[in-house]
Amino acid sequence: MNQVKGVQDARAKAPLGTVRHDWTVDEILDLFALPFPELVFTAQSIHRRHFDPAKVQFAQLLSIKTGGCPEDCGYCSQSAHFETGVKATKLMADADIVAEARRAKENGATRFCMGAAWRSPKDRDVDQLCATVEAVKGLGMETCMTLGMLTASQARKLKEAGLDYYNHNLDTSPEHYGNIITTRTYADRLETLAHVREAGMSVCCGGILGIGETGRDRASMLRELANLPTHPDSVPINMLMQVEGTPLASAKRVDALDLVRTIAVARITMPQSVVRLSAGREHMTDEAQALCFLAGANSIFVGAKLLTTPNPERSHDEGLLVRLGMSSETAEATIRRT
Numbered sequence: 001m002n003q004v005k006g007v008q009d010a011r012a013k014a015p016l017g018t019v020r021h022d023w024t025v026d027e028i029l030d031l032f033a034l035p036f037p038e039l040v041f042t043a044q045s046i047h048r049r050h051f052d053p054a055k056v057q058f059a060q061l062l063s064i065k066t067g068g069c070p071e072d073c074g075y076c077s078q079s080a081h082f083e084t085g086v087k088a089t090k091l092m093a094d095a096d097i098v099a100e101a102r103r104a105k106e107n108g109a110t111r112f113c114m115g116a117a118w119r120s121p122k123d124r125d126v127d128q129l130c131a132t133v134e135a136v137k138g139l140g141m142e143t144c145m146t147l148g149m150l151t152a153s154q155a156r157k158l159k160e161a162g163l164d165y166y167n168h169n170l171d172t173s174p175e176h177y178g179n180i181i182t183t184r185t186y187a188d189r190l191e192t193l194a195h196v197r198e199a200g201m202s203v204c205c206g207g208i209l210g211i212g213e214t215g216r217d218r219a220s221m222l223r224e225l226a227n228l229p230t231h232p233d234s235v236p237i238n239m240l241m242q243v244e245g246t247p248l249a250s251a252k253r254v255d256a257l258d259l260v261r262t263i264a265v266a267r268i269t270m271p272q273s274v275v276r277l278s279a280g281r282e283h284m285t286d287e288a289q290a291l292c293f294l295a296g297a298n299s300i301f302v303g304a305k306l307l308t309t310p311n312p313e314r315s316h317d318e319g320l321l322v323r324l325g326m327s328s329e330t331a332e333a334t335i336r337r338t
């Protein structure tokens, strides 16, 4: 189908910017194929209906349990299946996590994201982490965790303890998933997302680019995200950080303009979600990041380390925002216009 005609047909069904859950892969591919200025202009027009276009949320990450993970995600430094040099640790003590959260708060963060390299937490881990959530909330911070698969009752316990967000990514298309991860299924991911949603927590769910996926896989992943029963409250878009020892160590880096297109299409298909430009900024130019903000990205991870890989220094990010006449915002509620 003629690409622009395809977009016109989609517009006839519902104007771009409408919150929809019935996207087709072909409609999304037609968005990807728009001339770059038209795509970015459309995404920015939708972005400013819901968000202040001059604000970017700063989120702080901490790896609370590193390495030794039984899953075989082909991109990950923390999988026990690969020799990556990442040392496995036990779950950090509650007091140490809270001390890190306090330090993050002193540095201006109001949102604290804690990640553990687990397939799924044990019930006793969840009990410990409920106390951690309560303590971090007690500092007046927003909380987010990513601990792998959750049962319905674990999700409810974390919600009761006050956990605001749960991160659980679909990562790629259902078609490509089995080429990257064999120890769990797409259906497993969707089940945990349902438990999180049903427990009443906000969902953070996105994916990774640069793991050997095709353009159609990117469209298919965005279709899965946009067609969830409710759009994820935040959508992290990660660029692969190539890790020595993993099967994807020498994967080709994604073209920055393809990343910008993906951000723009995420913004158009999920108009009210916070779109997070996540891993991979270490290898991006300032200009490419500026284009991502123009295309609708409005959150980044700050601090020189993500979970195990490097990230730009906070001072560099602050300088970039000053050069762009933009500013940071730490609570998602305050960057949302509606």
Ligand code: SAM
Residues within 6 Å of the ligand: 075, 076, 077, 115, 116, 117, 118, 119, 146, 147, 148, 149, 167, 168, 169, 171, 206, 207, 208, 238, 239, 240, 241, 242, 243, 279, 280, 307
């Ligand atoms: N173990 C939990 C899980 O998989 O849900 C949580 C932690 S895991 C590190 C969180 C996400 O980080 C993954 O879903 C993936 O999207 C992203 N990620 C992991 N390694 C990455 C890498 N090398 N480059 C880019 N993103 C990565």
Ligand code: DTB
Residues within 6 Å of the ligand: 061, 077, 115, 146, 167, 169, 206, 207, 236, 237, 238, 241, 278, 279, 305, 306, 307, 308, 309, 310
């Ligand atoms: C997400 O989508 N990206 C963050 C967060 N959720 C937990 C993690 C990125 C990890 C990058 C690789 C690493 O540092 O080990």
Ligand code: SF4
Residues within 6 Å of the ligand: 069, 070, 071, 072, 073, 076, 077, 078, 079, 080, 116, 117, 118, 119, 148
């Ligand atoms: Fe484990 Fe998560 Fe890494 Fe997969 S992405 S190996 S589940 S830590």
